[in-house]
Amino acid sequence: MKKIEAIIRPERLEQVKKALEEKGIVGMTVIQVLGRGEQKGIKLQYRGGTMDVDLLSKLKLELYVQDEAVDSVMKTICDAARTGKFGDGRIFVSAVEKSGKVRTGEVFT
Numbered sequence: 001m002k003k004i005e006a007i008i009r010p011e012r013l014e015q016v017k018k019a020l021e022e023k024g025i026v027g028m029t030v031i032q033v034l035g036r037g038e039q040k041g042i043k044l045q046y047r048g049g050t051m052d053v054d055l056l057s058k059l060k061l062e063l064y065v066q067d068e069a070v071d072s073v074m075k076t077i078c079d080a081a082r083t084g085k086f087g088d089g090r091i092f093v094s095a096v097e098k099s100g101k102v103r104t105g106e107v108f109t
Contacts, residue, residue, distance in 0.1 A: 001096040001108065002070050006061040007035060008081040008089040013059055019080035020063075025073060029062040038086060056087065064096060 008016060013030065020028070034055040065073050074091050082088055100107040 001099060002065055002067055003094050003096050004061075004063045004065060004070065004073055004077075005092045005094075006063075006077050006081070006089060007033070007058050007091075008061065008077070009083065009087065010057055010059050012081045012083070012088075016061065016077055016080040019076045020073070023072065023076055025063065025065065025069075025076075027063065031060040031062070033058050033060045037090070058089065064099065 006016075010032075017028075020026070035058050036054055036056060061077070063073065070093055074093070077091060098107065098109050
């Protein structure tokens with residue numbers, strides 16, 4: 001089993017959710033986060049002056065999928081979240097050693 005963490009633009013969430021649902025992936029956790037990458041923030045016009053905003057609002061999606069689904073899920077997220085501009089996000093994949101259901105106590109390895 002793998003954990004997929006995707007950092008995306010907030011305005012792309014609905015497109016990503018819909019694309020994943022079409023692939024049969026419905027379970028996910030969505031967390032509001034602040035961050036910056038290569039773009040190092042943006043400059044905004046505010047009351048006649050400029051203001052540097054170095055931490056931008058993003059969403060972090062966490063999904064847990066079977067090993068064989070990782071490439072498909074990554075491609076689906078990339079295709080749905082891509083705008084072609086700096087700040088589209090990143091995807092990270094890590095191994096999950098064990099998981100369990102709280103309600104039933106069932107353990108998966």
